[in-house]
Amino acid sequence: MSVKRMDNVLIVVDDLEATKAFFLELGLTLEGETTVEGAAVGELIGLKDVRSTIAMLRTPDGQGIELDKFHAPDAVRFGPVEAPVNAMGYRRVMFAVDGIDDLVARMRTHGAEIIGEMRYGDAYRLAYIRGPEGIIVGLAEQLG
Known part of the structure; x- marks a missing residue:
């Protein structure tokens, strides 16, 4: 068995409302928003004492973008906010x-x-x- 499709891409953000508004203006729709926390979430993502708010957005063809605002532990920023397109990682x-x-x-x-x-x-x-x-x-x- 191999990959069937891409389900979603995660983007960790600080300003969830501004980022959500940005993607909604692009034409994505808000599928749902919830807060997740607890041991099971922490075990899944490899962190302790996790609490975050997640907003799931969908493109018209059903592809997903998940926005995640961490309340605990605080999100960690590596590198400048306005990193150039050739910076390592997802760009x-x-x-x-x-x-x-x-x-x-x-x-x-x-x-x-x-x-x-x-x-x-x-x-x-x-x-x-x-x-x-x-x-x-x-x-x-x-x-x-």
Whole structure:
């Protein structure tokens, strides 16, 4: 047996509300939000005395992004918030979109900053934006 599909990606955040609003504006929907805690949670993730709030978001095609705000123990930040795209580790998530110009303008109202934009031949227009918590999001609009 091998991997059947990707279920979700976890992003640990400090400002859950701002990050949630950012992804909702991108077009994801909030599937649910809950607080988890206790020994079983701690054993699963390898921490003690865990308490966190989780918001599960879904793309229109059902892919998940899980936002996690740790209340205990405190989240740990490694490196700068605005690390460059070539920093080691998970660096961005990319979404296929329509109307990239309008979407980028809307995302700016949520504090997003443009990292860069380009046209990839006649196939795609691409934009990288940085949102709350330094999260990098790639946007890809198929042309033609």
